[in-house]
Amino acid sequence: MLNMYYDMMINKYINQIDTSIDALELKLRVWDFINSLDKTDLSEEEIKNIVSNIGNLGTTLEESNSPKFEWYLNTIVDNDLCAKCGACSIVCPNHIVEFEEKPFIVKECLRKGNGMCQEVCPRVNAGSYEIRTRLNSFEEYYYGKSDIKGQSGGVVTKFLEYLLNDKKIDGAVVIGGSHWKPSSMLVTNSQDLLNLHKIDIDSTPKSRYSISSLNAIMEAGEMGFEKIAVVGLPCQVAGLRNIQYHQFNSKHDAERGWNGRPAKIPKIEYVLGLFCTEKFEYSKILDKINTLGINVDDIVKFDVKGPNFLISTETEDYEIKLNEMEPSPGCLMCRDFDAELADISFGEKGSPKGFSTVVIRTEKGKIIKDYFDFNNDVDIEEIEFMRNFKEKRFQKEIKHRKESGKANSYYYLWRFGGVGMGQKGRAYLRFRTTIGGYYDADLLMEISAIAKKYGGIIKLTSREEIEIQGIKLDDVEDIVYDCKDLPLVNGTEGPLVRSLMSCPGKERCLLGLINTSEIAEKIEEKYAEKPANYKFKIGITGCPNKCLSVSTTDFGIHGVKTPLTNDNCNGCGRCEDVCKINAIEITGKNAITDYDSCISCGKCIPACPNNAKDIKYKGYCLSIGGKGGRETILGHEMYVDSEDEIYKTLDAVFEVYNKHAKNPQRERLASTIKRIGQLNFFNEVEKVKLSK
Numbered sequence: 001m002l003n004m005y006y007d008m009m010i011n012k013y014i015n016q017i018d019t020s021i022d023a024l025e026l027k028l029r030v031w032d033f034i035n036s037l038d039k040t041d042l043s044e045e046e047i048k049n050i051v052s053n054i055g056n057l058g059t060t061l062e063e064s065n066s067p068k069f070e071w072y073l074n075t076i077v078d079n080d081l082c083a084k085c086g087a088c089s090i091v092c093p094n095h096i097v098e099f100e101e102k103p104f105i106v107k108e109c110l111r112k113g114n115g116m117c118q119e120v121c122p123r124v125n126a127g128s129y130e131i132r133t134r135l136n137s138f139e140e141y142y143y144g145k146s147d148i149k150g151q152s153g154g155v156v157t158k159f160l161e162y163l164l165n166d167k168k169i170d171g172a173v174v175i176g177g178s179h180w181k182p183s184s185m186l187v188t189n190s191q192d193l194l195n196l197h198k199i200d201i202d203s204t205p206k207s208r209y210s211i212s213s214l215n216a217i218m219e220a221g222e223m224g225f226e227k228i229a230v231v232g233l234p235c236q237v238a239g240l241r242n243i244q245y246h247q248f249n250s251k252h253d254a255e256r257g258w259n260g261r262p263a264k265i266p267k268i269e270y271v272l273g274l275f276c277t278e279k280f281e282y283s284k285i286l287d288k289i290n291t292l293g294i295n296v297d298d299i300v301k302f303d304v305k306g307p308n309f310l311i312s313t314e315t316e317d318y319e320i321k322l323n324e325m326e327p328s329p330g331c332l333m334c335r336d337f338d339a340e341l342a343d344i345s346f347g348e349k350g351s352p353k354g355f356s357t358v359v360i361r362t363e364k365g366k367i368i369k370d371y372f373d374f375n376n377d378v379d380i381e382e383i384e385f386m387r388n389f390k391e392k393r394f395q396k397e398i399k400h401r402k403e404s405g406k407a408n409s410y411y412y413l414w415r416f417g418g419v420g421m422g423q424k425g426r427a428y429l430r431f432r433t434t435i436g437g438y439y440d441a442d443l444l445m446e447i448s449a450i451a452k453k454y455g456g457i458i459k460l461t462s463r464e465e466i467e468i469q470g471i472k473l474d475d476v477e478d479i480v481y482d483c484k485d486l487p488l489v490n491g492t493e494g495p496l497v498r499s500l501m502s503c504p505g506k507e508r509c510l511l512g513l514i515n516t517s518e519i520a521e522k523i524e525e526k527y528a529e530k531p532a533n534y535k536f537k538i539g540i541t542g543c544p545n546k547c548l549s550v551s552t553t554d555f556g557i558h559g560v561k562t563p564l565t566n567d568n569c570n571g572c573g574r575c576e577d578v579c580k581i582n583a584i585e586i587t588g589k590n591a592i593t594d595y596d597s598c599i600s601c602g603k604c605i606p607a608c609p610n611n612a613k614d615i616k617y618k619g620y621c622l623s624i625g626g627k628g629g630r631e632t633i634l635g636h637e638m639y640v641d642s643e644d645e646i647y648k649t650l651d652a653v654f655e656v657y658n659k660h661a662k663n664p665q666r667e668r669l670a671s672t673i674k675r676i677g678q679l680n681f682f683n684e685v686e687k688v689k690l691s692k
Helices: 002-014 023-036 044-064 074-078 087-091 128-135 151-165 190-199 215-222 234-244 246-250 282-291 329-333 364-370 380-404 411-415 441-453 473-482 516-527 574-578 643-660 669-676 678-691
Strands: 097-099 103-105 140-144 171-176 183-187 227-232 267-274 299-305 308-313 317-321 344-347 356-360 419-421 427-430 457-460 466-471 538-541 555-565 584-587 590-593 613-624 636-640
Touching (some): 151 190, 183 215, 282 308, 636 643, 669 678
Parallel strands (some): 227 267
Antiparallel strands (some): 140 356, 171 183, 299 308, 419 427, 555 613
């Protein structure tokens, strides 16, 4: 209990002093000093003095020797692009990234900052298309309130209390702080959550509108916590998702530090987002408070109402024009009002006064409905108004940066599928192949006109996809919107089911044995852009000629028809003539088929003039786990009799692959089969098929 009391007092006074030392680092220094004392009954005043002295001493030492080290993210911070979310400061395995209203490094980085810190930065690459696809995002709108006194109904705090009590999480990272100065805090039980009021710390769900870090996540990791919930602003949610999906976005494991280990980060079980228009530097808010003659301890709420920033006490509301508040410059580059990547988003827009608006966005987020009885008549137009406000401000800032020559990271372009970087700072936009690779002439004319409009060129890829290449980064969004009404889907980039290729099949080819287009349409409907451990390619051909090299795709399909000679045969030899692989030999008045050589193309069956060819077997040959590129691997063959079995087998293969696959963006299906063993893999596939 004494340690908990000290911890609360340390947190209290850390947030009251002006120091350049990171809050977590200062806390560790204070604890080291306290542990060195031969005393176990420090008073509150003594703790206050220790925190103040160590904080001021550290600031003096750091200011006297604070060289600016080379760091990739200097380009983001120095050009006012930084979201100031703090994500970079919790993933550095060497603990050299600190955060005090903005991130900076305190020692030389061997990678010059070209590591995980820049990979998770949401202002380098939002990664939101990849993340939304994996989250299978949706939106359900509700509003409600709890029995806790907090901003907008206190639903966030109550929900965290439920999660802690039910052992769904080990702890929760929230934004607390004294005198309305925010700090990242870790609470480990519902009583601590509710006791925040009793130690001069404002209620957790109250919005502070000033910059804060996520350093308590690092603290939770160091303490050995396994799973936590995190409450954050939209920019922080974006950073958290980049951390969660780092392997998929960056194509490798977490960066290892000088000690050979990555930073300790617990599993982020629930990501809870808060509505936000912008945030401000604490010192600027404090200046406004002092100018208005308000005692900071009398403030009960900050809020944004239209064009005004609202400071409320129990007796009065004070309005300040937002354009007088000087928001953090990076906020002008944000278009996300309601934390679109969170499991659940919370705010008050769209709901009656005193209630929380709750937007459920993932299957995991639906758990909140187990704890609350919600109303569902949310005023979505009010939320849309704020979204549009942020979008207009964002577009204005983009235009300003372009006209004034200011830097732009174009992080937001990766919210669209199919966008990739080419040479010389130009981008490309790729579209999924149409069924069979057929394109209407008028469609090609429209695509050509759009490419010409923006100075791009068109490429047809090896998978029959259309790409518009050579696009200026400023034009990418415009091209995406210009193409949105075309019968094309932009995407097929990254660890997901790539464009499905199919040959003409029996509908358009004399050699075709199966209806490839019909099968392709059914698979495309279910699997288009479906996320996987790595790229997953599907190919369909109508016959064993395998014009599309289906043997070297992850899941290949081709039709088969095996002949059986009947008594009508007179040995005319016509079947022998048409057989391309010499699998038929005429003996007297009989045609003998060498089934070890026969590929079941069925070409000899319609060629027989005497109706002497019956069908021994008709079905589909599946090729599973093939691979081309750097290493060529032929897939394992499996025969199925019906079209329905194709879909059941594909479902099972896809499920087993993603269950056992490791190293996202590196391990293809072929490698997974090899690692766990062919017999083990296909036995599990059969079990999954039987269970469906």
